[in-house]
Amino acid sequence: MKPIWIVDDDRSIRWVLEKALARENLPSRSFGTAREALDALGDDVPQVLVTDIRMPGAGGIELLQAVKRRFPALPVIVMTAYSDLESAVSAFQGGAFEYLPKPFDVDTATELIRRAVEESLREEASADETLVGTPEILGQAPAMQEVFRAIGRLSQSQVTVMITGESGSGKELVARALHRHSARASGPFVAINTAAIPRDLLESELFGHERGAFTGAQSMRRGRFEQADGGTLFLDEIGDMPAELQTRLLRVLSDGSFYRVGGHSPVHANVRVIAATHQPLEERVKQGLFREDLFHRLNVIRLRLPPLRERAEDIPLLARHFLARSARDLGVEPKRFTPAALAALSRFPFPGNVRQLENICHWLTVMAPAQTVDVQDLPPELLEKAPRESHAAVGSEAAPEAAVPAGERLPAVQGSAEAAARSGGVAVAERASLWLSGLQSDVEQRLQRGEPDIMQTLTRQFESTLITTALRATRGRRIEAALKLGIGRNTITRKIQDLGLEEDD
Numbered sequence: 001m002k003p004i005w006i007v008d009d010d011r012s013i014r015w016v017l018e019k020a021l022a023r024e025n026l027p028s029r030s031f032g033t034a035r036e037a038l039d040a041l042g043d044d045v046p047q048v049l050v051t052d053i054r055m056p057g058a059g060g061i062e063l064l065q066a067v068k069r070r071f072p073a074l075p076v077i078v079m080t081a082y083s084d085l086e087s088a089v090s091a092f093q094g095g096a097f098e099y100l101p102k103p104f105d106v107d108t109a110t111e112l113i114r115r116a117v118e119e120s121l122r123e124e125a126s127a128d129e130t131l132v133g134t135p136e137i138l139g140q141a142p143a144m145q146e147v148f149r150a151i152g153r154l155s156q157s158q159v160t161v162m163i164t165g166e167s168g169s170g171k172e173l174v175a176r177a178l179h180r181h182s183a184r185a186s187g188p189f190v191a192i193n194t195a196a197i198p199r200d201l202l203e204s205e206l207f208g209h210e211r212g213a214f215t216g217a218q219s220m221r222r223g224r225f226e227q228a229d230g231g232t233l234f235l236d237e238i239g240d241m242p243a244e245l246q247t248r249l250l251r252v253l254s255d256g257s258f259y260r261v262g263g264h265s266p267v268h269a270n271v272r273v274i275a276a277t278h279q280p281l282e283e284r285v286k287q288g289l290f291r292e293d294l295f296h297r298l299n300v301i302r303l304r305l306p307p308l309r310e311r312a313e314d315i316p317l318l319a320r321h322f323l324a325r326s327a328r329d330l331g332v333e334p335k336r337f338t339p340a341a342l343a344a345l346s347r348f349p350f351p352g353n354v355r356q357l358e359n360i361c362h363w364l365t366v367m368a369p370a371q372t373v374d375v376q377d378l379p380p381e382l383l384e385k386a387p388r389e390s391h392a393a394v395g396s397e398a399a400p401e402a403a404v405p406a407g408e409r410l411p412a413v414q415g416s417a418e419a420a421a422r423s424g425g426v427a428v429a430e431r432a433s434l435w436l437s438g439l440q441s442d443v444e445q446r447l448q449r450g451e452p453d454i455m456q457t458l459t460r461q462f463e464s465t466l467i468t469t470a471l472r473a474t475r476g477r478r479i480e481a482a483l484k485l486g487i488g489r490n491t492i493t494r495k496i497q498d499l500g501l502e503e504d505d
Contacts, residue, residue, distance in 0.1 A: 001121075003027040004113060005046035007037045007063065008079070009055040013102075017050065020110045026117065034058035038066060045071060048097075048116040053080035064096060072333060075116035075371060079104065098370045105479065107493045119336065119372040137173050138318055141311035147174065150303050155181040160253070162238075162298050163276040165305030168355030171276040172236060174305055179232040184272055187231025192224050195237035203245055204261050213262025225258060229269045238298065239279035239290060250294045273298070308350040308357065316342045318354060322361035323373070330365060338374045348382055376475045383475075464499050467492065471501075 004026055006017050014030040021028045029046070031037040035057055037049070049067060053060035064076050075097035097116050100109060139147070151174070154161065161178060163171045172191060179189045197205055204213075208223030224233060235241075241249065252258045253273060257266040275298045284290040308315065319337060327334035337345070350356050360379060368377040375383075439458075446454050470481035482492040496502060 001027065001117070002045060002047040003029045004048045004050060004117070005037060005040075006030045007032075007034060007049070007051040007055070007060070009033065009052065013052070013079075016106060017109065020106050021113065024110055024114065026113070034060065034063040037063060041067070041070070046074070047120050048113055049074060049076045050100075050113065051076065051078060053078055073120070075119050077112060077116055079109075097372075105489050105493070108479065108489075115370070115372055115374075118338075119370075137170065137177055138321055139311060139314050140317060141306070141314050143306040143311050144314065147303065147305060150301075151177050151181060154178060154301065156183065157301075158183070158272055160272070160298055160300045161274045162281075162300070162302045163274065163305060164281075164302060165276070165278060166307045166353055167278045168353035169305045169307055170354050171278075171305055172234060174303065175232070175234040175236075175274045175276065178274055179234075179272075182232070182272070184231050188228055189232050189234065190224050190228040191234040191236060193236040195240035199242045199245075202242065203248070206245065207248065207258050207260055208263075208267075209261035210263045213260070217262070220260070223260065225252065225269045225271055226267060228271045230271075232272045232274060235273060235275045237277055237279075238275040239277040239281055239284055241290075243289075243291070246291045246294050250291065250297060253294075253297050308353045312346050315346045315350075315357065318357055319345055319361055322358045323365060326362045326365040332365065333371060335365060335368055335371050335373050338372055340375050341373050341378060344375050344378060344383070376477070460499060463495060464501065467495060467499070467501060 004021055006014050006028055008014050009032055018028050018030060031040070034051070034055055051060040051063050060078055060080070064078060067074055067076060077098050077100055078096045079100040079102055097119065098112055100112060163174055165171050176189060179185060192205060194202060204221065204223065206223050206225060208221050208226055209217050211217060211220050248258065256270065257268045259266060281290055281295050285292045285295050319342060323337070324334045360382065363379060364373050364377065443454065466485060467481065470485050471478070474480040474484065478492055479489045482489045485492070
């Protein structure tokens with residue numbers, strides 16, 4: 001692995017980081033000025049660059065800009081004692097991996113550098129990846145493979161197709177794919193959402209109107225059916241079409257002719273109709289809200305598009321694609337998900353389906369603080385509504401219940417569980433009394449058995465439970481957990497090491 005470069009005019013900072021990285025078996029190389037680093041950049045390239053902002057001569061922002069011009073994928077961590085808004089904005093606008101204000105905790109800095117190293121290694125491993133040739137519809141789940149097979153079977157057919165599926169599941173994408181792989185591919189594809197247009201205007205939108213047909217109709221206008229002549233007309237949310245227009249649509253599907261609003265001469269259009277809805281049309285037929293004869297005319301071939309929760313194995317694939325596409329649209333460097341972040345996304349039910357996932361990826365492209373998107377970077381509303389497993393501490397698939405052997409849970413935990421089982425509204429004082437009573441009983445039993453080191457055993461279990469619970473609540477952020485527990489950040493780091501909680505953290 002290539003070395004981590006440290007650029008800082010403060011010799012003590014360089015020394016501390018060198019020693020910390022050496023303990024992690026990470027090679028490093030130090031420079032006192034930005035100019036020294038730039039001169040060395042011609043002969044060597046670091047794995048990660050860590051630079052101060054304010055130094056004699058060229059500063060860290062100038063160094064960041066120069067490095068990013070030559071090596072856009074190189075992670076750069078900017079550190080400064082001047083924690084102002086301007087410095088932070090300049091760092092991130094320049095493409096910094098992360099912004100580290102001084103004074104910083106050495107363990108925090110080391111963890112950040114290791115994250116940057118992992119990002120750099122992932123960039124190298126995927127340097128040959130490209131979006132060229134990305135399929136028009138992504139999906140590896142069995143349910144999506146059925147959709148692909150149906151599109152293939154329908155490629156040589158002119159039959160009417162009904163696509164059903166929840167909102168945001170990608171019905172228009174499937175309709176476009178059906179058009180592109182049909183004999184009508186050279187013709188127009190025209191889409192209209194019948195639920196998004198006021199009913200007074202929908203008739204004119206579909207069939208067009210003659211000049212003077214109504215107030216404001218100053219010229220003849222071709223409707224969507226005429227615009228789609230020789231191609232495909234996609235009628236989205238067909239279940240919301242008004243009853244009077246259902247009758248006109250049925251006539252068009254029967255003989256291929258219609259009248260413009262205010263017109264007296266029939267207009268013929270050679271159009272293949274693909275309809276879509278998220279509503280159960282059979283139920284609307286029973287309720288008298290949708291014509292049964294039109295339903296059967298549209299429902300020649302039904303193609304069901306599965307919701308995203310039924311194809312959860314496709315979420316990582318889709319998420320990476322949307323993140324890359326969003327970066328390309330915004331003209332920025334694409335970000336990458338950690339395995340833990342992808343696991344958290346995969347556990348989310350996505351009521352808004354693929355469209356919701358796409359919006360989340362766009363939000364992350366703008367708002368995520370670093371090039372690597374981790375669990376704590378995901379939108380708060382997603383973390384709040386996700387299943388409990390997605391609230392695990394950073395870097396783990398699921399937070400451990402407690403870092404003590406099975407069968408040796410603290411009596412405090414047992415006492416609290418029993419109290420909660422008896423009454424969810426037990427007062428704090430009563431819970432504390434039960435806690436102490438359970439602890440007293442457990443100590444008495446240990447004394448009777450003649451166990452050694454009772455104080456040390458229970459203290460370790462007690463501290464392990466406190467720290468793992470606090471880390472779970474702060475999603476792995478040690479400094480925040482220390483503040484909540486009322487201890488110092490160095491204290492929590494030392495205790496995590498002493499108690500063997502590194503993996504859990």
